Amino acid sequence: MGGDHGPPVVIPAVVRAIATLPEDVRFLLHGDEAVIRADLAKHPEALARCEIRHADRVIAMDEKPAQAVRRGKGSSMWNAVEAIREGQAAAAVSAGNTGALGGISRLILRMVGELERPALVTSVPTARGLTTFLDAGANVDCDAERLVEFAIMGEAFHRAAHGTPRPTVGLLNVGSEEMKGHGEVREANRILREGKIDLDYKGFVEGDDITKGTVDVVVTDGFSGNVALKSMEGAGRFVFGELQVAFTSGPLASLGYILARPALRKFRDRLSPPPAAPLLGLNGIVMKCHGGATERDFAQSIQACVDLARSGFTAEIERNMRRLPDALAEHPAAIAPEGAGAAAPEGVQE
Amino acid sequence: MGGDHGPPVVIPAVVRAIATLPEDVRFLLHGDEAVIRADLAKHPEALARCEIRHADRVIAMDEKPAQAVRRGKGSSMWNAVEAIREGQAAAAVSAGNTGALGGISRLILRMVGELERPALVTSVPTARGLTTFLDAGANVDCDAERLVEFAIMGEAFHRAAHGTPRPTVGLLNVGSEEMKGHGEVREANRILREGKIDLDYKGFVEGDDITKGTVDVVVTDGFSGNVALKSMEGAGRFVFGELQVAFTSGPLASLGYILARPALRKFRDRLSPPPAAPLLGLNGIVMKCHGGATERDFAQSIQACVDLARSGFTAEIERNMRRLPDALAEHPAAIAPEGAGAAAPEGVQE
Numbered sequence: 001m002g003g004d005h006g007p008p009v010v011i012p013a014v015v016r017a018i019a020t021l022p023e024d025v026r027f028l029l030h031g032d033e034a035v036i037r038a039d040l041a042k043h044p045e046a047l048a049r050c051e052i053r054h055a056d057r058v059i060a061m062d063e064k065p066a067q068a069v070r071r072g073k074g075s076s077m078w079n080a081v082e083a084i085r086e087g088q089a090a091a092a093v094s095a096g097n098t099g100a101l102g103g104i105s106r107l108i109l110r111m112v113g114e115l116e117r118p119a120l121v122t123s124v125p126t127a128r129g130l131t132t133f134l135d136a137g138a139n140v141d142c143d144a145e146r147l148v149e150f151a152i153m154g155e156a157f158h159r160a161a162h163g164t165p166r167p168t169v170g171l172l173n174v175g176s177e178e179m180k181g182h183g184e185v186r187e188a189n190r191i192l193r194e195g196k197i198d199l200d201y202k203g204f205v206e207g208d209d210i211t212k213g214t215v216d217v218v219v220t221d222g223f224s225g226n227v228a229l230k231s232m233e234g235a236g237r238f239v240f241g242e243l244q245v246a247f248t249s250g251p252l253a254s255l256g257y258i259l260a261r262p263a264l265r266k267f268r269d270r271l272s273p274p275p276a277a278p279l280l281g282l283n284g285i286v287m288k289c290h291g292g293a294t295e296r297d298f299a300q301s302i303q304a305c306v307d308l309a310r311s312g313f314t315a316e317i318e319r320n321m322r323r324l325p326d327a328l329a330e331h332p333a334a335i336a337p338e339g340a341g342a343a344a345p346e347g348v349q350e
Numbered sequence: 351m352g353g354d355h356g357p358p359v360v361i362p363a364v365v366r367a368i369a370t371l372p373e374d375v376r377f378l379l380h381g382d383e384a385v386i387r388a389d390l391a392k393h394p395e396a397l398a399r400c401e402i403r404h405a406d407r408v409i410a411m412d413e414k415p416a417q418a419v420r421r422g423k424g425s426s427m428w429n430a431v432e433a434i435r436e437g438q439a440a441a442a443v444s445a446g447n448t449g450a451l452g453g454i455s456r457l458i459l460r461m462v463g464e465l466e467r468p469a470l471v472t473s474v475p476t477a478r479g480l481t482t483f484l485d486a487g488a489n490v491d492c493d494a495e496r497l498v499e500f501a502i503m504g505e506a507f508h509r510a511a512h513g514t515p516r517p518t519v520g521l522l523n524v525g526s527e528e529m530k531g532h533g534e535v536r537e538a539n540r541i542l543r544e545g546k547i548d549l550d551y552k553g554f555v556e557g558d559d560i561t562k563g564t565v566d567v568v569v570t571d572g573f574s575g576n577v578a579l580k581s582m583e584g585a586g587r588f589v590f591g592e593l594q595v596a597f598t599s600g601p602l603a604s605l606g607y608i609l610a611r612p613a614l615r616k617f618r619d620r621l622s623p624p625p626a627a628p629l630l631g632l633n634g635i636v637m638k639c640h641g642g643a644t645e646r647d648f649a650q651s652i653q654a655c656v657d658l659a660r661s662g663f664t665a666e667i668e669r670n671m672r673r674l675p676d677a678l679a680e681h682p683a684a685i686a687p688e689g690a691g692a693a694a695p696e697g698v699q700e
Contacts, residue, residue: 207582238475
C-alpha cells in the first residue's frame with residue numbers, strides 16, 4: 001500500500017519481478033484486499049504466486065513514526081514485518097513511511113547487537129561501481145562500538161548485494177592519519193585495526209573517497225552520513241542545473257547538447273543510486289524502497305530483497321557480531337589519551 | 351615563501367594586486383630577501399609599495415603543525431603573523447602549510463571567545479551566488495556554544511566579503527524539524543532562535559541546502575563540515591569524470607562537446623570556489639590561500655584580504671561575541687531533556 005502510488009505501482013512490479021525470479025519465490029501482499037485483487041486481476045499469470053493478506057489500516061506517508069509504532073498494529077506495514085517474525089516470510093519490502101518502517105521493524109524484530117535503531121545503508125555510484133555507505137541518517141549519536149557494528153553489517157551487505165568475496169572497509173574521517181578525528185572514530189579505528197573482527201579494514205577514508213570507490217564500504221555515524229549524502233545530492237543537482245544553463249546559453253551549445261544527449265542520458269542513469277536499501281541490524285531482512293519508486297524501481301527492490309534473503313548475509317553478520325565483545329574487551333577505556341593532544345594542531349585542514 | 355610555487359607566484363600576484371588596489375595599501379614581504387628581491391626586480395613599479403622583511407627560515411608544506419609552532423619563531427610565516435600583533439600589518443595572507451598557519455596564528459594572536467582553534471570558512475558556489483560554510487575542518491568536536499560562535503563569525507564574514515547587509519544563517523542538521531539531530535545542534539538552535547544574538551537566523555538546514563543557497567551562511571562542526579565539503583568535491587569530480595566519458599563515447603557526442611565547450615568552460619569557472627579563506631576567530635585577519643594557487647588566485651586572495659581588513663568585520667564579531675554569555679546564561683543545562691525521546695523514531699530518514 002505504501003509509496004506515492006501504492007498498489008498501481010507495487011502490483012505490476014510484483015508481476016514484473018515474478019517473470020525473472022526462481023519459481024519458489026512467492027509473495028504475501030499485505031493491504032486492502034479489494035484494491036489489490038482488482039490490480040492483480042489484470043495479471044492472472046501472477047495469481048498463483050501471490051497470497052493476499054487483508055489489512056484494514058494503512059500507515060500514511062506523513063504519519064509521525066512514534067504514532068505509527070503505537071497505533072500500527074494490524075496495518076499492512078505491521079503485518080508484513082510480523083510475517084518475518086512468524087517465519088512466514090523471508091523478507092519484507094516496502095515503499096512506505098521510512099520512520100514508521102524503522103520503528104515497527106525494531107519493535108517486532110528487535111535489533112541484533114546494541115544498536116538503538118536500524119542503520120540505513122545506501123549505495124553511492126562511483127567510477128568503479130557502487131560504494132556501500134552507512135549510516136545514512138538513522139543513528140545520529142554513535143560511539144565506537146556502533147561504528148564497528150556498522151562496519152560488520154555493511155561488509156556483509158556489500159558481499160551479499162554485489163558478490164565481492166572480501167569487500168574492503170574504510171572509516172570516514174577528516175584525514176587519513178591515525179591521530180585525526182574525534183575520540184569515537186579513533187577508537188573504532190583501533191578496534192578494527194586489531195583484526196579480531198573478520199573483515200578487510202583499510203583505515204580512515206575522507207569524504208571524496210565515497211565517490212572515488214577507494215573502498216567498497218564506507219562507515220560513519222548517522223549525522224555525518226546524512227550530511228554527506230544530502231551534500232553530494234545537492235552538489236550533483238547543482239552541477240546538472242548549471243550544465244543546463246551552459247547548454248542553453250547559445251545556439252552552438254544547444255546543438256552540442258542535442259548531439260550529446262543520448263550519451264548524457266546514459267550518464268545520468270549511471271549516477272542514480274539503486275532504488276532500495278535494507279534497514280540493517282534487525283533480526284530479519286526489511287528493504288526500504290524510495291517513496292517515489294516506479295514499477296521498475298520496485299521490481300528491482302524485490303530482486304535485491306530476494307538476493308539478500310538467499311545470501312549468507314544474516315549468518316555472516318551474526319558471526320562477526322559474536323566477535324565484538326572480545327574485540328571491545330581489550331580496550332576498557334582507551335579512547336581519550338592517545339593522540340588527543342597531538343591531534344590538536346593537526347585539526348586544521350587544508 | 352609558501353604554497354607550491356613560492357615567490358615566483360606570490361611576487362607577480364602582489365604586482366598584479368597593486369595595479370587595482372588603493373594607493374595606501376602597502377605590503378610587507380616576509381621571506382628570503384635575495385629570492386624576493388630577485389623576483390621583485392622585474393617589477394620596479396611595485397617596489398615603492400613593498401618592504402622586504404628577511405626571514406632565515408621557511409616552514410615546509412609538509413612540516414607537522416605542532417613542530418612548526420614549537421620551532422617556527424623567526425620563520426617567514428611567524429613574522430607575517432607577528433606583524434599583525436605588533437600593529438605593523440592589518441592582515442596576513444599565506445599559501446603555506448594550513449595547520450602551521452592555524453597553530454602559529456592561534457599562539458601569536460590568541461582566539462576571540464573560547465574556540466580551541468581558528469575555524470576555516472569556505473565559500474561554496476550555488477545557483478544564487480556563494481554560500482559561506484564553516485567550520486571546514488578545524489574544530490572536530492563542537493558544543494552548542496562553538497556552533498553559535500561560528501554563526502556569529504560566519505555572518506560577519508559573509509557581510510564583509512559580499513556586502514549583503516543582513517546575511518541569513520542556518521544550522522546544518524539531518525532534518526528541519528526542531529527535534530531532529532543531536533543535543534548540541536538542538537541547543538545551538540534554541541540559543542539562536544531566542545534572538546539575543548543579533549543575526550537573521552533561519553533554523554536548521556540540510557546538506558543539499560549548501561549548494562541550493564537556501565541561506566547565506568551554513569554553520570556546522572568541523573567534522574561534518576569537512577566531510578560535507580570533501581563529499582561534494584568528490585561528487586563534483588565524479589560527475590565531471592563521467593561527463594568526460596559521455597562526451598567521448600562516440601563521434602556525435604564528441605562533436606556535441608566541441609560545440610558546447612566554451613559554455614562548459616564558463617560553467618566550470620562558476621563552480622570553482624574562491625582561492626582563499628580566512629582563519630576565523632583570531633584577534634586579527636589571517637587569510638589562507640590554497641597551496642596550488644596561481645598568480646591570479648593569489649592576487650584575488652590579497653584583494654579579499656584587503657576587503658576584509660577595510661570592513662567592520664572584526665568589530666561586528668566582537669559586538670555579537672559580547673552578547674554570547676547572556677544568551678547562554680538562560681539555559682544552564684537545557685540540552686538533553688527536550689525532544690530526545692520524541693526524536694528517537696524520527697531519526698530514521700527517508
